[in-house]
Amino acid sequence: MKKFVLIIVAVLFLAVTTDSTLAMHCGKNIVTEGDHKYEVLAACGQPTSRETIGIDHKWVGEWRIVEEWLYIIERYGHKQMYLLKFDGDGLVREIKWLGEQN
Structure with missing residues (x-):
């Protein structure tokens, strides 16, 4: 029985840790992929750093900046680092x- 419980716990842990869709907690707020950068700013405030990583061109003559934002968020006495990548429309495309942080 103990072996079965350990296997179930291991499978659940792997299922949670291998999910590519992450959420970031900012206090009582949650940021997820698909949120707009203005929603992220309202939920989490200014990032620790911002970097322009490229340009996205959807239409002829229309250029949009692609950015990465770094957040260091303290939760339960530990500082967690998250990197958010925004597409040219200002939507969160990836949360890593x-x-x-020590």
């Missing part, structure tokens, strides 16, 4: 958890 970078681990804890």
Whole structure:
């Protein structure tokens, strides 16, 4: 029975950790993929850093900036680092958890 429970726990852990869709908690707010950068700013405030990583061109003559924002968020006494990538429309396309900061 203990072996079965351990296997179930391991499978659930792998299912949670391999999911590519992450959420980032900012206090009581949650940021997810698809949120607009204005929603992220309202929920989390200014990022620790911003970087322009490219230009997206959807239509002829229409250019949009692609950005990455770094957030360091303290939760339960630990500083968690997240990298958010925004597409040319200003929507969160990817959230990467970078681990804890010492």
